[in-house]
Amino acid sequence: MRLEPREKRSPAILVLYPVLALLASVIVCAALVMLSGASPLSVFGLMVKGAAGTTFAFLETLTRATPLIFTGLAAAVAFRAKLWNIGGEAQLYIGAVMTVVLGTGFLPLPQPILIPVLMVAAMLGGALVLSIPTFLKTRFGVDEVVTTLLLNFIAILFVSMLLEGVLKDPTGLGWPQSKKVIAEAQLPKLSQGKRLHFGFIIAIAAAIAVWIIDRKSTLGYEMRAVGHSPKAASFAGIPVNRVLAKTALLSGGLAGLAGMSEVTGLKGNLTLDLSPGFGYTGIVVAMLALMHPLGVIAAAIFVAAVFVGADAMSRTAGVPSYIAHVMVATSLLTMVTAIMFTRYRVRWR
């Protein structure tokens, strides 16, 4: 068996194959659902209803998509430059830490000023976290996959330490949680009585900004060149290490924003369960979106829908909500395979 690059990619294939990929993962999950004794059709029906059946459900999906847009963008930006940032979790949490340090009363500023300040602080926090493995990569040649991963564990422990120590809420009945952020730091809700908050708008804006950077700016060009071929880019005079550093700032910053958005828009304070794996899920979102910044929005909403729908379904049908994780993981693998087949043809000789 041999793979041969396709010369032409018809639009039909570009749409059909990804759809087939999603279909394949649905079938796999249907099989798993049948093992639990439930009917796949009813389960998927419940999931769809739970994700978008009512206004409440749909807004809940968008709320759940907000941090995924940020971490998806973070992963897409980094992976485009072949910087394997698997440390979205750590960057998110440190971004949240910065938010809580500055936003619980330390800076008594009015809302239009405080919120941008917190955004910048969170971005700096996330950027700082990613800059460490990036520095180790450019200076010592240490592969960033493992270092970014290990930092996730270190960061969670660090946050745990802070929450039981200096950041601990004295009125919190002893639970490891931080103080609540002040009213001026809170992101306004977009809809009365629902959980959807302004963070969603910031996320969309961030996606557009990343898209502009990628398509139109010299930095975007440099990041793509470095991602395709560091050797040729370096030969042409592109400063590879500096580009990677800027990529790290942007990527880490976006993940840090995810933390800020969750704290100031949704939870109000920082706890250890702020992120149920948003950093890792962001990687899946980026891959499903083919690393396209605007595609990240759609992919994030899709993935959020799967999780929200599965949660709702699980309460009624009793199928473990982990089916969502399985669905997302299989979607990732089938999608990557489908994308490859849009670029290469199989030859049997």
Add this chain to the structure above:
Amino acid sequence: MGNTTAGERETVLRLSGITKRFGALLANDDISLSLQRGEILGLLGENGAGKTTLMNILFGHYVADAGEIEVEGKVLPPGLPAAALAAGIGMVHQHFSLAENLTVLDNIVLGTESLWQFSSKSQKARTRIQQLAQEFGLEVNPDAVVASLSVGERQRVEILKALYRKAKILVLDEPTAVLTPQESAALFETLKRFVAKGLSIIFISHKLGEILAACSRVSVLRGGRLVAERGVEGVTRSELAELMIGRSIPQAKAGVQKAGDVVLGLRGIYARHNSQVLDGITLDIRAGEILGIAGVSGNGQSLLADVVSGVAVPIAGTLALKGAIISRTSPRVMVNHGVARIPEDRHAEGLISDMSITENVISESYRSAEIAKRGFINWKKARGFALKIIMAYEVKCPSPEARVRLLSGGNMQKLILGRVMANDPSLVLANQPTRGLDVGAVNYVHEQLLAARKRGAAILLISEDLDELLSLSDRVAVMFRGQLSNAIPRESTNIKDLGLMMAGHGFKTGDQSHAA
């Protein structure tokens, strides 16, 4: 094909009607040829004529779309290197297929023992290798790591691989590309020894002189077709050349020109990278002259090119452009000073294969005022620039948006030329600029270099092709183990003298008897 005269040799290998397509490209078009026992058959053709494709089909690396191969009368199953090896076909690849970090012994033994065998019989293997080495005069140390071997030694290992597997048919693909003229002559003697011991040999080359020197018969490939078969006895060079190329291409010739001021001045450059060193390089290149650098691969030419490109920073010494010493070199600095760099590896260094033509032509100039403003790229202007180059240099491509990967080698090189010559550079670094190109493209590159020379550019030409060096350069110098000889005017030297210098004669470190 039917006489039964006494003494007729038997056919050991027969290719019948081999056809192979790659997309729209017809690489092999109904080729039939045969190899007699005990002969050295030359397979002559320019780059791109289909010789390597044909041999890759023979060896099982590719599967032919049509046609059949018979070894000693038995049909060879297609697409299986293991079957070719079992049938007695041994291939000495042009770019050696050796694992650099493993030992000579490992490389030779690999694949000769069943994978399910319990333990490797290395002592027996070592003894056998040493026997073969002595019998054929191919000395190697079985426990040496391949990365530490010179190019000539690596070729010996490639040949030993085939002999160890009891090859009856030996295929050598451009074996002299990396050897000095003296080493090439030694190789031809070794081939005669092989034939005396019963081997049959196919010798692939695009160099006429060698085919005539080594082979008894020659088959000529052109444009994927077999166009002629001749005995070497009665044929002339010009006849073969015309068969090979099919048309007469006037060779680019350098006219006499007076050189101007010094453009590039290197003084005492010391550098080190991987296993290559520069051991105190001093040279001057003047405006309007071509300085050619000859040398066996691995003696420091690549590192010299890297230093002039700005990719490698010297440990000591000075580099001056138009009299001004550059304190900190980098690719960007060199580009800004008007240095045009044509790298050795157009795929991995010169171009970003997965990006479009437009994106590639601005890789050195994307920050300039013509293309970008305040950090944003004007893609319309970039596309305009790309179109200009495509037209001026006749780059065959579907559109400026096409990915560079789809271009042929010759068109890629034209693209690079267009990109680097756009700003009328004062210094051109051309590192193996015509490697792997067909005659038409080679000629185009030569013409571009000569045109730049006429415009007053200084040109540093590094090449393993001595004919190319002697026809283009005003002066020639030789690199050996990181040292550079004095530059000799073209008229005062010839291939034989250059060959001796390439082997170390006249250099302080090398002794007279050294063989690379």
Add this chain to the structure above:
Amino acid sequence: MEAIEILFTASLWAAAIRIASPLIFGTLGELICERAGVLNLGIEGIMTAGAFAGWLTVFLGGDLWLGVAVAAVVGALFGLLHGFLVVPLGLSQHVTGIGITLLATSLSYYFYRLIFPSVTSPPKIEPFQPWSIPLVSDIPIIGEALFRQTPLTYLAFAAVALVAWLLNKTPIGLAIRTVGESPSAAEAQGIDVTLVRMGAVMLGSALMGIGGSFITLSAFNSFFFEMMNGRGWICVALVVFGSWRPGKALAGALLFGAFDAYQLRLQQLAGAYVPYQVFLMLPFILSIIALIIMSRRAAYPRALMVPYRKGER
């Protein structure tokens, strides 16, 4: 000082070896994959799946060794999936590996929840018991540390020797090494690069599965979420630290185990002054430092992560 005295106790070194055991399997497994040129980031998920599958087998009434075997088979199956996607199909090894980790982990959690919908405390099984080797286990300190371990630990040490011998002394080991250094050289000698790479990935993943089963069948006796706690990633770091050689990988795993065991005991000593999280962080920080130290002398298999496309022009 008590902190120094701890270093000379048998219990520290026994714990070190116990902690190192799953890491030895995981590191050997990843090492085999990478020597063949394939990065296997599915290790964290494969170890989790091995842990779950092995434990479930025993819970359902199987023999402990059957559980280990099932864990190996489950590991090999995920290895087959990873190998198929990255070798013949040539997909990105990073992305596929992460996908396999997510898939294997989520499948394990799904089936666990499916079988045990509502449990307050995780169900238990009877794990491997320590097996004292007669005579040598009576040697002071060393005997207690080395020779009173569970059978899976002895298997780990045996595995190191077997893998070293396999890679260096057998034809198949030479084939594995060559496809990881130069696939074209291997093909030129008639080796089927795809098969050898996929076989190596399956073998390595089987070892990873066994490593996972150590956690549920030897170290603990039940399965719970987030059990692996990054052990898989630490193994990836240990492969680099051990320069892709089994003997050095063993040394690295033991060093790490010793450090982890030490850090646990230090917590009890200094817990009043230093937050316990700092101690828990140390093993991860140590892994990063190990990577930095070894990166200088990195002897990467040359074709690691380079997809091989046969017959590509």
